[in-house]
Amino acid sequence: MIGAAPAGQHTVRRHNLALVLGAVAAAGRSTRARVAEATGLTRATVSVLADQLLAAGLLDELDPDRGTPGRPGNPLRLNPGGPGGLGVEVNVDYLAACVVGLDGTVRAQQVLGFDVRAAAPRAALRRAARLAEKARAEAGVPVAGTVLALPGLVDLTGVLCRAPNLPSWDGIALAEMLGALLGTDVEAGNEANLAALAEAAATGLRDFVYVSGEVGVGGGVVRDGRLYTGVAGFAGELGHIVVDPDGPPCSCGGSGCLEQLAGLSALFRAAGVDDVDELVARAGEPRSRAALETAGRALGIALAATVNLLDVRDVVLGGVQARLARWLTGPLSAELERRIVSRELAPVRVHVSELGSYAAVRGAAGSVVSRVVADPLSVY
Amino acid sequence: MIGAAPAGQHTVRRHNLALVLGAVAAAGRSTRARVAEATGLTRATVSVLADQLLAAGLLDELDPDRGTPGRPGNPLRLNPGGPGGLGVEVNVDYLAACVVGLDGTVRAQQVLGFDVRAAAPRAALRRAARLAEKARAEAGVPVAGTVLALPGLVDLTGVLCRAPNLPSWDGIALAEMLGALLGTDVEAGNEANLAALAEAAATGLRDFVYVSGEVGVGGGVVRDGRLYTGVAGFAGELGHIVVDPDGPPCSCGGSGCLEQLAGLSALFRAAGVDDVDELVARAGEPRSRAALETAGRALGIALAATVNLLDVRDVVLGGVQARLARWLTGPLSAELERRIVSRELAPVRVHVSELGSYAAVRGAAGSVVSRVVADPLSVY
DNA sequence: GGAGTAAGTTCACGCAGCGAACAAATCTCC
DNA sequence: GGAGATTTGTTCGCTGCGTGAACTTACTCC
Numbered sequence: 122m123i124g125a126a127p128a129g130q131h132t133v134r135r136h137n138l139a140l141v142l143g144a145v146a147a148a149g150r151s152t153r154a155r156v157a158e159a160t161g162l163t164r165a166t167v168s169v170l171a172d173q174l175l176a177a178g179l180l181d182e183l184d185p186d187r188g189t190p191g192r193p194g195n196p197l198r199l200n201p202g203g204p205g206g207l208g209v210e211v212n213v214d215y216l217a218a219c220v221v222g223l224d225g226t227v228r229a230q231q232v233l234g235f236d237v238r239a240a241a242p243r244a245a246l247r248r249a250a251r252l253a254e255k256a257r258a259e260a261g262v263p264v265a266g267t268v269l270a271l272p273g274l275v276d277l278t279g280v281l282c283r284a285p286n287l288p289s290w291d292g293i294a295l296a297e298m299l300g301a302l303l304g305t306d307v308e309a310g311n312e313a314n315l316a317a318l319a320e321a322a323a324t325g326l327r328d329f330v331y332v333s334g335e336v337g338v339g340g341g342v343v344r345d346g347r348l349y350t351g352v353a354g355f356a357g358e359l360g361h362i363v364v365d366p367d368g369p370p371c372s373c374g375g376s377g378c379l380e381q382l383a384g385l386s387a388l389f390r391a392a393g394v395d396d397v398d399e400l401v402a403r404a405g406e407p408r409s410r411a412a413l414e415t416a417g418r419a420l421g422i423a424l425a426a427t428v429n430l431l432d433v434r435d436v437v438l439g440g441v442q443a444r445l446a447r448w449l450t451g452p453l454s455a456e457l458e459r460r461i462v463s464r465e466l467a468p469v470r471v472h473v474s475e476l477g478s479y480a481a482v483r484g485a486a487g488s489v490v491s492r493v494v495a496d497p498l499s500v501y
Numbered sequence: 502m503i504g505a506a507p508a509g510q511h512t513v514r515r516h517n518l519a520l521v522l523g524a525v526a527a528a529g530r531s532t533r534a535r536v537a538e539a540t541g542l543t544r545a546t547v548s549v550l551a552d553q554l555l556a557a558g559l560l561d562e563l564d565p566d567r568g569t570p571g572r573p574g575n576p577l578r579l580n581p582g583g584p585g586g587l588g589v590e591v592n593v594d595y596l597a598a599c600v601v602g603l604d605g606t607v608r609a610q611q612v613l614g615f616d617v618r619a620a621a622p623r624a625a626l627r628r629a630a631r632l633a634e635k636a637r638a639e640a641g642v643p644v645a646g647t648v649l650a651l652p653g654l655v656d657l658t659g660v661l662c663r664a665p666n667l668p669s670w671d672g673i674a675l676a677e678m679l680g681a682l683l684g685t686d687v688e689a690g691n692e693a694n695l696a697a698l699a700e701a702a703a704t705g706l707r708d709f710v711y712v713s714g715e716v717g718v719g720g721g722v723v724r725d726g727r728l729y730t731g732v733a734g735f736a737g738e739l740g741h742i743v744v745d746p747d748g749p750p751c752s753c754g755g756s757g758c759l760e761q762l763a764g765l766s767a768l769f770r771a772a773g774v775d776d777v778d779e780l781v782a783r784a785g786e787p788r789s790r791a792a793l794e795t796a797g798r799a800l801g802i803a804l805a806a807t808v809n810l811l812d813v814r815d816v817v818l819g820g821v822q823a824r825l826a827r828w829l830t831g832p833l834s835a836e837l838e839r840r841i842v843s844r845e846l847a848p849v850r851v852h853v854s855e856l857g858s859y860a861a862v863r864g865a866a867g868s869v870v871s872r873v874v875a876d877p878l879s880v881y
Numbered sequence: 882g883g884a885g886t887a888a889g890t891t892c893a894c895g896c897a898g899c900g901a902a903c904a905a906a907t908c909t910c911c
Numbered sequence: 912g913g914a915g916a917t918t919t920g921t922t923c924g925c926t927g928c929g930t931g932a933a934c935t936t937a938c939t940c941c
Contacts, residue, residue, distance in 0.1 A: 125523065127541045128516040129929050130896045136508040137898085143505065154919055161507045166898055168920060185906080191918025192906040274843055282846050328732050342810070349724075351812020352708050355843045358809040363802045363840065365746055375805070375840035418746075425755070426742040426806060430722070432731020460743065460755035463654055463735045466662050509898055510927045517929085534888055546929055548889060565937085571887025572937040 134170075137162060138497045141170045142179060145197050146494050150183065152194025171197060178263075179203050179223065179497055199224040204265035204500050206489025208482040209253050209299065210312065211245060212272050213237055213286045213336060217479055218253040220260035221486035223493065225322060228260035232479065238286075242293050250302040265500045266489035269299055269309040270316075270481040272337075277354040279309040285372055286336050310488070312481035313439075314348055314357050317341025319476055319484030320437050322491070326472070330427050332359050332420065333440030333480070338380040342431060348488075360384065362423040382419035385441055388412055397441060404448055417449035421456025428461050428469055439474040446473040514550075517542060518877045521550045522559060525577050526874050530563065532574025551577060558643075559583050559603065559877055579604040584645035584880050586869025588862040589633050589679065590692065591625060592652050593617055593666050593716060597859055598633040600640035601866035603873065605702060608640035612859065618666075622673050630682040645880045646869035649679055649689040650696075650861040652717075657734040659689040665752055666716050690868070692861035693819075694728055694737050697721025698871070699856055699864030700817050706852070710807050712739050712800065713820030713860070718760040722811060728868075740764065742803040762799035765821055768792055777821060784828055797829035801836025808841050808849055819854040826853040 126132075137160075144159045145151050151159070157167040174180040181200035185193035203223035210217040214237065219230040231252045237245050257264055273284030279296025281287075296309035317331035317340070327346040333339055340359030342349040349356050360380035361373050368377025369387075381387050385397070391412035394400045403409045424436050436457075438446050450471055457469055476483065493500055506512075517540075524539045525531050531539070537547040554560040561580035565573035583603035590597040594617065599610040611632045617625050637644055653664030659676025661667075676689035697711035697720070707726040713719050720739030722729035729736050740760035741753050748757025749767075761767050765777070771792035774780045783789045804816050816837075818826050830851055837849055856863065873880055 125520055125540070127520060127546075127929085128513040130510075130513070130898090132516070133508040133510070133513060133897060133928095136512070140505055140507060152919075160505070163899055164920065165900080165922080166507075169897085185919095187907070189918080190908040190916075192904095192908095192920075194919055274846070276846075283843065340810075344729075349811070352814055353812055353843070353847055355846075356810065356812035358812075358842050361809045361840065361842050362806040363744070366744065366798075366802055373840065373842050378840075422743045422746055423806075426803075427810060429738040429741045430720075430736065430807060430810070431729070432733055432736035432738075434732055460741065460753065460758075462738050462741050462753050463663065463733070466654070466656075466735075467733055507898085510929095513897095513928060532888075543930055544889065545891080545931080549928090565888095567938070569887080570885070570939040572889075572935095574888055 135496065135498050137166065138170055138174060139495055141167060142174055142199075142494050142497050145180060146199055150196045150198040152196055154194055156197070174497060177497065177500065179493070179500070199494075201226065202262055204493060205260060205262045206486040206493070207253060207257060207264045207267040208270065208315075208485030208487070208489075209249050209267065209307075210270040210479075210482040210485065211237060211249050211295070212270075212312065212481075216245070216249045216252055217482045218249065218256040219479065219482040219486050220256050220262065220264065221483065221490050222260070222262055223490055225487070225490065227483065228262060229256040230479065230482070231256045231259075242290055242295065243298065246295065246299050246302060250299060253303060264305075264489075265493050267299070267303060267305055267307045268315065268485035268488050269296055269307055270312040270485045271295060271309055272312050272335075272339075274355045274358075275309045275311050277350065279307065281309070282355075310354070310485065311339065311341075311357065313339025314341040314350070315484035315488060316439055316476070316480035317343050317357070317437070317484065318348055318488050318491070319480045320439065320474055321346060322484075322487045323476055324437070324472065326435050326437070328433050329435035329437050329472075330359070330424065330431065330433050331437045331439055332424065332442055333438075333474075334360070334380075334384055334442050335440050336385055338384050342433075344431075359423055359427065362426055364419045364422045379419055379423040383416035383423075383442075388416055391415060397444060401444065410448070413445060413448040414452050416445075417452030418456055420449060421453040422460070424453070425457050425460035428457070429463075432463070433469075434467055435470050435472060437472045437474055439476070439480055440478075443474040515876065515878050517546065518550055518554060519875055521547055522554055522579075522874050522877050525560060526579055530576045530578040532576055534574055536577070554877060557877065557880065559873070559880070579874075581606065582642055584873060585640060585642045586866040586873070587633060587637060587644045587647040588650065588695075588865030588867070588869075589629050589647065589687075590650040590859075590862040590865065591617060591629050591675070592650075592692065592861075596625070596629045596632055597862045598629065598636040599859065599862040599866050600636050600642065600644065601863065601870050602640070602642055603870055605867070605870065607863065608642060609636040610859065610862070611636045611639075622670055622675065623678065626675065626679050626682060630679060633683060644685075644869075645873050647679070647683060647685055647687045648695065648865040648868050649676055649687055650692040650865045651675060651689055652692050652715075652719075654735045654738075655689045655691050657730065659687065661689070662735075690734070690865065691719065691721075691737065693719025694721040694730070695864035695868060696819055696856070696860035697723050697737070697817070697864065698728055698868050699860040700819065700854055701726060702864075702867045702871070703856055704817070704852065706815050706817070708813050709815035709817050709852075710739070710804065710811065710813050711817045711819055712804065712822055713818075713854075714740070714760075714764055714822050715820050716765055718764050722813075724811075739803060739807065742806055744799045744802045759799055759803040763796040763803075763822075768796055771795060777824060781824065790828070793825060793828040794832050796825075797832030798836055800829060801833040802840065804833070805837050805840035808837070809843075812843070813849075814847055815850050815852060817852045817854055819856070819860055820858075823854040
């Protein structure tokens with residue numbers, strides 16, 4: 122019985138604190154009486170729990186709302202000055218750090234172009250740590266946890282096991298290393314997985330598949346508002362779903378992977394362009410058009426497989442796919458329409474991310490906030 | 502905050518009852534003192550909980566084990582006469598029913614060849630209900646719940662939404678219908694999903710992907726010992742992962758689906774045989790060999806996609822794939838070796854089911870038992 | 882048969898949520 | 912402008928549940 126702990130009164134308290142905090146978070150602002158109604162707890166209990174959360178600095182009490190008969194309630198909200206989350210991102214060509222407040226607002230964001238490939242891991246992390254300290258100072262709120270977003274397979278202990286675009290970094294315990302520099306515990310995760318969490322927070326979707334291509338193609342699976350990590354933390358690798366077994370060879374050793382048909386370098390090669398801006402500018406030309414069509418179809422095929430396997434109703438395009446969505450969604454949706462077994466029973470919606478390039482840092486920081494909301498006692 | 506209920510003392514009791522029952526189930530037989538050690542609860546608490554479970558007929562107390570110094574403990578075990586689960590299966594050409602006891606043993610099993618395609622749903626269910634009653638009588642234990650296994654997409658309310666091999670059955674609320682005939686609540690699920698649960702119980706694996714082909718190709722995803730159902734209950738449709746976008750058209754509307762390359766009819770066509778026995782007999786001949794090779798590779802490609810997406814370390818072959826495993830695993834494993842991104846970090850193991858054709862009924866019955874063990878109060 | 886040892890039980894305690902009663906703060910209507 | 916209506920938030924005794932320590936029970940070993 123691993124993973125199952127005995128329950129006691131403390132467990133109940135823990136659960137109900139989260140319930141109250143979650144109800145306030147969901148409503149944005151809410152009185153004790155309405156929280157009681159929403160959660161099924163008694164007003165008495167909610168009062169006690171709210172007091173505890175106020176004392177801990179997680180909730181904030183506002184002036185009464187007048188206007189209706191009866192005693193006005195005192196609105197509660199998530200304390201904007203309460204403990205937030207610190208997200209740090211080390212990517213191929215930039216570093217980023219960001220603090221998200223308990224209420225979900227971005228309190229600070231720092232980005233620095235940096236050729237990580239050319240630097241030693243320790244040097245890059247030192248720069249990232251400085252960026253993180255800067256963001257932390259700028260934010261002006263306590264930080265309840267730090268999460269590091271990395272481009273590659275990250276295991277649950279925070280080791281970067283395999284990074285196709287940072288080959289010399291394989292096997293390094295980056296979370297531990299950054300933790301030593303910052304003097305706190307640090308967790309690490311895959312950038313696309315964390316970006317998916319940012320998307321979940323931004324859109325309110327609780328079950329979806331997220332795809333995001335930059336150099337490679339990554340992704341994330343969100344189920345019931347939580348990330349599906351898999352056994353070791355490697356889940357979500359949409360980039361290596363096979364789209365055409367006889368297709369071009371892939372760096373993973375296989376062939377015809379999605380990444381080789383809808384990844385950035387494949388797109389550039391097929392369209393004969395050098396960067397995304399050029400591709401957008403020339404999207405009307407036949408060659409670019411054909412390249413985008415092929416990529417869209419490949420994405421559709423891979424996503425259809427994913428939808429059939431996982432039964433999700435929402436697909437979110439992020440990263441470069443979001444910028445190119447205008448040209449991709451047509452062929453993509455056509456493939457989904459054709460190939461999804463349950464299509465008549467419940468349609469699949471394709472969403473386009475609006476978070477831009479820094480979704481991963483946001484998600485990293487936001488995941489800390491989510492953890493605090495889901496378990497308020499974890500801040501102690 | 503949907504799905505989040507307030508916690509109270511009753512919640513604690515519920516949780517800890519499950520903890521104790523689970524600890525006994527995991528150990529097979531265990532004394533109160535050892536359960537206390539395993540769960541982290543006090544001996545005092547375990548005593549009280551065990552008494553409650555004994556009174557409910559879920560546990561069974563044996564004679565003391567002598568031989569060691571100190572007072573001998575009274576071994577507890579799952580009560581073999583305790584409430585079991587009833588599984589019913591309606592498939593294309595047979596009906597089956599089975600009762601699994603609380604301790605996991607099969608107490609009764611009934612199978613009846615029956616051409617379901619030629620019968621009206623109500624008539625088929627009446628036969629199935631009679632079979633179920635027979636199994637129930639033979640089992641001699643109370644039944645805590647009934648689950649119906651069906652070949653097709655089954656939603657969470659027990660409606661058979663889409664059954665490719667029973668086209669006229671689409672949209673019928675079969676769980677409700679069988680419930681009326683049996684006079685109890687009935688839940689329904691996809692046969693391959695339920696077979697995956699049977700596999701989980703039989704092998705002890707807690708995270709794996711299960712593939713099982715009969716007429717179509719189905720599957721199931723088990724995560725942390727529980728079935729991954731997806732939003733509506735349609736998850737696990739491995740049969741429509743695209744293996745070759747330019748491949749043969751599929752009944753789903755797509756093309757090159759796994760089912761069209763590794764399903765039974767595809768195999769028969771490619772090998773030029775009429776049934777599985779013939780295929781096994783002629784497996785050495787070049788044409789059959791080639792057909793099996795193609796099917797194995799297709800399975801490998803689809804499973805590689807699944808493993809990359811979900812990060813599981815175990816794959817279980819069931820149904821026809823288990824019978825043909827000898828010829829399939831070679832090419833299958835070769836594709837896995839090539840295509841799995843995390844292959845060096847943690848090897849993927851391919852298992853072959855030993856449950857035979859009736860895994861689905863077993864799983865259906867077993868899922869009830871799992872529910873009882875996971876929440877003992879659910880029997881009231 | 883006494884010492885040693887371990888299992889199971891009893892009991893007072895504290896914690897947490899509940900429900901009912903109560904106090905507080907506003908609106909409404911005459 | 913004041914009385915009643917209405918809704919909020921708090922107080923308080925109650926009950927259920929796990930805890931820890933002490934106690935009883937039932938063996939083995941010397």
